[in-house]
Amino acid sequence: MDLLTLSRFQFGMTAFYHFLFVPLTLGLAVMIAILKTLYLKNKNKKYDQLAMFLMKLFAINFAVGVATGLTMEFEFGTNWFQYSKFVGDIFGAPLALEGLMAFFLESTFIGLFLFGKDRISDKMHTFAAWMVALGSSLSALWILIANSWMQTPAGYKIVESPQGIKAVLTDFWEAVVNHSTLIRFLHCVDAGYIVGGFFVMGVMAYYLLKNRHVELAKIGLKFALIFTAIVSIAQIIFGDLHGYQVTQYQPLKMAMMEGKWYTEKGASLDLIGVVDDEKHETKVILKIPYLLSILSYHDPNAEFKGIFDLVKEYQEIAKKSQEKVKILEEKLAQLKATNASKEEIEKVQSELALAKANAKAYNITLDDLPSVSMVFTTFHIMVYLGFFFAAVTLWGLFLLKRGTIYTNKAFLWTVLLSIPLPFIATNFGWIAAEVGRQPWLVQGVMLTKDGVSFHPTGNVLFSVIFFIVIYTLIYIVFLYAMIKAIKKGPQEDNTQPTPPSKSPATVTAFSKTKM
Amino acid sequence: MPVEMFTTLEGIWFLLAGVFLVGYALTDGFDLGTGILTIFTKKDENRQILYNAVAPVWDGNEVWLIAGGGMLFAAFPVVYAASFSGFYLAILIVLWALIGRAIAFEYRNKKDSPTWKNTWDWIYWIGNFVPALLFGVAVGNAVIGVPIDQQGVYHGSFFTLLRPAPLLMGVVGVFMFLMHGMAYLLRKTEGEVFNLARKFAYISFFGFIGSLIITDFLLVITAPYLYSNYFRYPLFWIAPALIVIGLILYLKYLSGGQYNKVIYGSTLTTIGTVLTIAFASYPVLMRSTIKPEFNLTIWNSASSHITLTVMLISTLIFMPIVIFYTVYVYRVFKGKVSAEGGYH
Numbered sequence: 073m074d075l076l077t078l079s080r081f082q083f084g085m086t087a088f089y090h091f092l093f094v095p096l097t098l099g100l101a102v103m104i105a106i107l108k109t110l111y112l113k114n115k116n117k118k119y120d121q122l123a124m125f126l127m128k129l130f131a132i133n134f135a136v137g138v139a140t141g142l143t144m145e146f147e148f149g150t151n152w153f154q155y156s157k158f159v160g161d162i163f164g165a166p167l168a169l170e171g172l173m174a175f176f177l178e179s180t181f182i183g184l185f186l187f188g189k190d191r192i193s194d195k196m197h198t199f200a201a202w203m204v205a206l207g208s209s210l211s212a213l214w215i216l217i218a219n220s221w222m223q224t225p226a227g228y229k230i231v232e233s234p235q236g237i238k239a240v241l242t243d244f245w246e247a248v249v250n251h252s253t254l255i256r257f258l259h260c261v262d263a264g265y266i267v268g269g270f271f272v273m274g275v276m277a278y279y280l281l282k283n284r285h286v287e288l289a290k291i292g293l294k295f296a297l298i299f300t301a302i303v304s305i306a307q308i309i310f311g312d313l314h315g316y317q318v319t320q321y322q323p324l325k326m327a328m329m330e331g332k333w334y335t336e337k338g339a340s341l342d343l344i345g346v347v348d349d350e351k352h353e354t355k356v357i358l359k360i361p362y363l364l365s366i367l368s369y370h371d372p373n374a375e376f377k378g379i380f381d382l383v384k385e386y387q388e389i390a391k392k393s394q395e396k397v398k399i400l401e402e403k404l405a406q407l408k409a410t411n412a413s414k415e416e417i418e419k420v421q422s423e424l425a426l427a428k429a430n431a432k433a434y435n436i437t438l439d440d441l442p443s444v445s446m447v448f449t450t451f452h453i454m455v456y457l458g459f460f461f462a463a464v465t466l467w468g469l470f471l472l473k474r475g476t477i478y479t480n481k482a483f484l485w486t487v488l489l490s491i492p493l494p495f496i497a498t499n500f501g502w503i504a505a506e507v508g509r510q511p512w513l514v515q516g517v518m519l520t521k522d523g524v525s526f527h528p529t530g531n532v533l534f535s536v537i538f539f540i541v542i543y544t545l546i547y548i549v550f551l552y553a554m555i556k557a558i559k560k561g562p563q564e565d566n567t568q569p570t571p572p573s574k575s576p577a578t579v580t581a582f583s584k585t586k587m
Numbered sequence: 588m589p590v591e592m593f594t595t596l597e598g599i600w601f602l603l604a605g606v607f608l609v610g611y612a613l614t615d616g617f618d619l620g621t622g623i624l625t626i627f628t629k630k631d632e633n634r635q636i637l638y639n640a641v642a643p644v645w646d647g648n649e650v651w652l653i654a655g656g657g658m659l660f661a662a663f664p665v666v667y668a669a670s671f672s673g674f675y676l677a678i679l680i681v682l683w684a685l686i687g688r689a690i691a692f693e694y695r696n697k698k699d700s701p702t703w704k705n706t707w708d709w710i711y712w713i714g715n716f717v718p719a720l721l722f723g724v725a726v727g728n729a730v731i732g733v734p735i736d737q738q739g740v741y742h743g744s745f746f747t748l749l750r751p752a753p754l755l756m757g758v759v760g761v762f763m764f765l766m767h768g769m770a771y772l773l774r775k776t777e778g779e780v781f782n783l784a785r786k787f788a789y790i791s792f793f794g795f796i797g798s799l800i801i802t803d804f805l806l807v808i809t810a811p812y813l814y815s816n817y818f819r820y821p822l823f824w825i826a827p828a829l830i831v832i833g834l835i836l837y838l839k840y841l842s843g844g845q846y847n848k849v850i851y852g853s854t855l856t857t858i859g860t861v862l863t864i865a866f867a868s869y870p871v872l873m874r875s876t877i878k879p880e881f882n883l884t885i886w887n888s889a890s891s892h893i894t895l896t897v898m899l900i901s902t903l904i905f906m907p908i909v910i911f912y913t914v915y916v917y918r919v920f921k922g923k924v925s926a927e928g929g930y931h
Binding site (some may be wrong): 132140142143146148150151152154157160163165177183240242244501526549 | 672901
């Protein structure tokens with residue numbers, strides 16, 4: 073394998089792995105905060121016990137999430153030297169702000185929540201839970217701002233510097249909101265909530281099936297079901313809006329996700345199909361006419377551009393940019409000869425740098441495309457799972473109304489076995505989004521192959537292998553710890569009169585002598 | 588003191604980079620120090636106390652590193668790119684060690700078996716010792732100089748980084764973190780662990796002074812350029828003075844039995860050490876051994892003024908908030924720790 077493939081593999085793998093833990097913490101944090109608030113309101117101790125139990129599971133996740141998140145923060149520099157230099161002016165800020173605004177908050181208050189229960193008031197403890205939830209969501213926001221800028225860059229110009237060309241910020245807010253941040257944030261964070269919701273439903277179903285902690289599990293299941301139903305149905309709307317936005321700003325990605333090689337008017341939605349990357353064709357097994365045009369343009373007769381045409385269009389842009397380079401170079405020479413003002417020269421220089429970047433980045437052929445079948449398959453599975461989640465929660469709501477939900481074995485088994493599915497959906501969604509962004513690192517500005525570090529291939533091969541080994545070991549230990557904690561279950565204490573702060577279940581006995 | 592330091596964004600960001608380094612060294616620094624002690628006591632109970640002493644706060648402390656990395660990326664992207672890719676294996680080793688440390692906290696007590704616990708204790712020790720050593724080595728390499736070209740591309744190997752002078756600076760770092768960690772333990776523990784911490788406070792104190800003197804002599808010979816700033820800007824002597832004042836206080840409180848105050852000494856020493864290196868290097872952030880023109884300075888590697896301004900405003904707003912709630916949480920957890928509780 074070559075350096076680029078190894079570097080991409082390492083980044084993809086570590087990001088994928090990191091995202092096995094993050095979505096659950098996103099969902100759990102909010103659910104814990106809501107449970108704590110419910111406890112403050114109605115003083116039902118079950119809510120508090122549930123929150124403490126979930127926070128223990130949260131902590132097991134969070135530890136791995138933090139540790140593997142550190143990898144992501146460092147990897148831009150270690151493996152994507154040219155990229156980091158190119159976008160540092162813009163891309164570094166959201167990462168720094170994530171640390172400053174979100175990560176400090178989350179990490180500091182999780183310590184307070186886990187170890188401080190017997191030292192602070194119930195109100196403060198609930199506040200800490202909300203700060204953890206706020207921190208995790210803000211953290212997602214800043215990371216998605218950075219990612220969205222790679223997908224739909226805005227608020228920048230290109231300049232030449234002694235250390236090579238680079239993108240420079242011109243408008244901070246434009247770069248922050250760009251064209252996709254908001255919807256990507258809603259879609260992604262909501263996905264985290266679904267992961268958390270299904271996880272809690274599954275764990276509660278397990279207790280009901282095993283006939284353990286029944287009272288607590290009933291409350292937990294009902295709460296998680298209502299929560300998950302709301303976020304699963306909301307996700308269908310967010311998903312649609314996100315698809316609409318991708319069609320507008322990243323048509324090539326959308327064409328790959330839908331497996332459309334040829335441009336179609338009134339395009340059909342291909343529900344089931346097999347993409348052949350070698351022959352450049354998609355065998356469609358089941359399709360719904362017009363639906364794709366409706367979904368992506370909200371118009372049944374709209375033209376949906378295919379991969380072949382899009383690649384041709386990009387080559388056209390590359391050609392035009394190349395012509396522009398020549399014109400601008402002449403203009404620049406003229407300006408310099410006539411002693412024009414510094415601003416004028418700088419403006420032309422910047423236009424020239426952008427034209428050069430575009431001429432290079434848009435000059436793509438079919439060979440530069442990623443595996444279309446991978447993008448197509450992961451995207452479709454994600455969508456099907458999304459509808460499955462909404463269907464399961466609707467089924468649950470129906471059973472809840474009939475009052476049979478706690479004894480319906482089919483439902484309980486379904487939610488228990490569904491625990492891994494949202495993890496698959498979120499990670500497949502990211503594969504579709506990131507593999508679908510190829511061949512660009514920054515859409516239309518920088519190709520992925522131009523962003524990599526200059527390393528001896530052996531170094532990266534070594535780190536890839538080492539990552540695989542330790543990440544596998546960590547996952548085994550992680551699963552062991554999670555399963556053990558779930559089997560042990562929440563610590564219930566039903567001696568009602570004692571205030572919760574004295575309950576042995578929740579005392580962490582962090583300290584002998586209180587201040 | 589050079590005037591431009593306070594009047595330009597680049598200069599302000601040089602100081603802010605120093606603030607983040609100091610922030611990390613002062614907070615996660617004592618975590619690292621306490622962690623290094625782990626294998627020097629065999630008793631499970633004592634080891635558990637070492638974990639518990641930092642359990643509620645280490646996570647927030649480590650964020651200084653993450654935020655610092657982000658700040659470096661945002662303010663001096665070329666330095667971030669050049670150092671992280673240049674020090675590739677070293678950075679990844681630090682990373683893997685820190686991952687091990689984070690996991691050890693959470694998983695040590697998940698199984699009641701001596702072998703299980705002992706394995707995690709060693710992972711935990713590596714997770715504290717290796718970063719404590721390599722941070723100093725990395726800083727040493729950046730200021731002494733590494734083979735980077737005009738583009739910032741690194742042309743050495745992993746072993747280029749392990750030259751005597753940077754390695755010695757790593758050792759100084761280890762003793763510095765150990766001093767600070769022991770001072771923290773003197774506040775947080777009692778009994779056997781306390782006695783052990785007092786013993787190691789002396790060891791690290793003399794280890795720090797010894798390694799610092801040796802490093803100093805070596806640098807005078809091999810990297811005399813690191814001293815030129817101190818002749819040019821007399822005010823920079825504040826930094827080495829802080830080290831000395833800190834050391835005097837450390838020994839005074841330690842030998843005088845005022846154990847709660849020892850940490851003031853190590854705090855001053857830590858601030859002084861970080862600043863001494865920063866001032867020695869100013870305005871260079873990463874020195875090139877190929878040609879002085881290839882040095883990455885605050886002038887040629889900084890972000891645009893828009894980015895620096897946005898980041899400066901954000902830092903001025905959010906840093907005080909962060910410090911406010913961090914101080915609050917530390918106050919909640921004031922007092923001595925026991926071996927009970929902690930992570931189950």
